[in-house]
Amino acid sequence: MDWLLLGLALALVGVAVWLRWRRPAWYWLTFGILLAIVRVRVRYVAVMDACQLTVPVTRLRLAVCRMFGWEIPRQRVPRLIRLVPTRTGLRLRIKMRPGQDAFEFSAAADRLRHSFAVHQVTSREIKPGVVEISMTGYDVLKRVQMPAKVERSGLRVPVALCEDGTVHYRDYRQTPHSVTLGATQSGKSVYQRQVIKELAALPIALVGIDCKQGVELAPMARRFSALADNPDDAAALLEALVVRMEGIYRIIRREQRISADIPDAEITADIWGLPESLRPVPVLLTIDEVAELALFSTVAEKKRRERIITALVRLAQLGRAAGVFLDLYGQRFGSELGDGITMLRAQLTGRTAHRVNDESSAKMAFGDISPYAVFAATQIPNHRPGMAVVGYSTGEWTRIRTPHISVRQAVNACNRHAHLTPDLPELVRFRPLAPAAPITAPTAVETVKAA
Known part of the structure; x- marks a missing residue:
């Protein structure tokens, strides 16, 4: 039984490696999404701190901690409102802390890409105080495949x-x-x-x-x-x-x-x-x-x-x-x-x-x-x-x-x-004239017979 489980695990790892190499889209839908969600959830606080996307705690909270002898809290991390997996990546909607702006997240896009181990990160402001970070799990432009269903309306x-x-x-x-x-x-x-x-x-x-x-x-x-x-x-x-x-x-x-x-x-x-x-x-x-x-x-x-x-x-x-x-x-x-x-x-x-x-x-x-x-x-x-x-x-x-x-x-x-x-x-x-029917060139056999 132990050898069987080991064989299944090795086979699963082999399939994952092959998919990531030959079919990155299939790899993302089967293994990549789960791994990326776990990675974001585990690393989120540390990554925000390392990318300098945190703000100091308020003075009132500092005063209360000093008054009662409590431990001084660390930097405040922007709140993760929503994490949505997509066909090609993840979308994170983040509530910014007072004093932050959307440009800070755009400037840190490359650092976020390395920290979360994804291919591409882009950021845009949804509304005042909220930014959306789009993460791409693999290089979607390497082999372009348009979605099966796209919107077509008007022009x-x-x-x-x-x-x-x-x-x-x-x-x-x-x-x-x-x-x-x-x-x-x-x-x-x-x-x-x-x-x-x-x-x-x-x-x-x-x-x-x-x-x-x-x-x-x-x-x-x-x-x-x-x-x-x-x-x-x-x-x-x-x-x-x-x-x-x-x-x-x-x-x-x-x-x-x-x-x-x-x-x-x-x-x-x-x-x-x-x-x-x-x-x-x-x-x-x-x-x-x-x-x-x-x-x-x-x-x-x-x-x-x-x-x-x-x-x-x-x-x-x-x-x-x-x-x-x-x-x-x-x-x-x-x-x-x-x-x-x-x-x-x-x-x-x-x-x-x-x-x-x-x-x-x-x-x-x-x-x-x-x-x-x-x-x-x-x-x-x-x-x-x-x-x-x-x-x-x-x-x-x-x-x-x-x-x-x-x-x-x-x-x-x-x-x-x-x-x-x-x-x-x-x-x-x-108005262009409709092209005439194409003229088919004689084959080699027909040329020999004509001769």
Whole structure:
């Protein structure tokens, strides 16, 4: 019996070691959660003290202890309100002591990571006096696996996995315009395919500009209402979008019908307040390699560039209410591209940076958000394509990684939902033609028989 128990124990240890090496997610769900909970419960007081996250006792308590000759109490530890296990880690909700602030816990995140022996620790303030510490038990970005069930509502689509195990969503109602930067082979195209793949199933018009002769977006042309593959067509397409935007504003103005007897709830200044029968279909403009639209070498190209930048700035400033959203992709997007670029970048709320080759490229995205996000963007390794840093206007940022989406997967999604492609009268001349059936090359046997 003793040998049997010893064998079972060794087998259990072997299974745990193998799971931790080959299947870290399974290891966390079977062994890791229990070990982490025990570790946090046992070490909590000592770790808070060692990380200098305690405060002295009150003067009143000190006076009472001295008066009665009691033992002087040690530092007061912040109270652990809740400990919740998740699919990828633990969440600790902590009540701070008077005199503490959320920045102390953010600054101690790396020390907490080592003390609790977890992979990643992030901290955020829930409400005054309460912080939430998210612990990740393993590297969730090493092998990205999106949850089986994700939330999809309106124009909010899942695009990547965050370093704390949560899903990163792209919400076009909340963040209408964005810019995505990254060096070659950093994962920008995969991120773009994921966005288009998720949007293909929604009632939205996709409009694309791909100045690489359409090699990135042309395979998905069945789901695009308009597509331009050179700067000349791009300039005309952007001006046609501006015309459409102006027409939508005229519809909104006509349907407002402001009078004294109309309730406030029925007065709108964007398309989302219009009746569903009159609401124009929203439009997403995705531009691959935006720098190609700003470069010029002749006088004619300079005039074309001014038309393009002017139209882009107008769409970024006025397009949200008309249901026109922008997704810009490129390797660099700085002031060296000429006049109007800084004004355009100021309108792009969403900022995402994949691996960059220099610090100045990261500053283009996060220089006005957080210096820590700039540093994080320059530390992305080459062997992790698709990994990126997302910055928010509040100064917060996080690391994400997009699941690998092949061109075939994105094309299949676009072809499956091709019937949802709306016809926009203003952009009808830019509607891409459906690709012809592929021509199958003759096999070697057929060639020999023909000879």
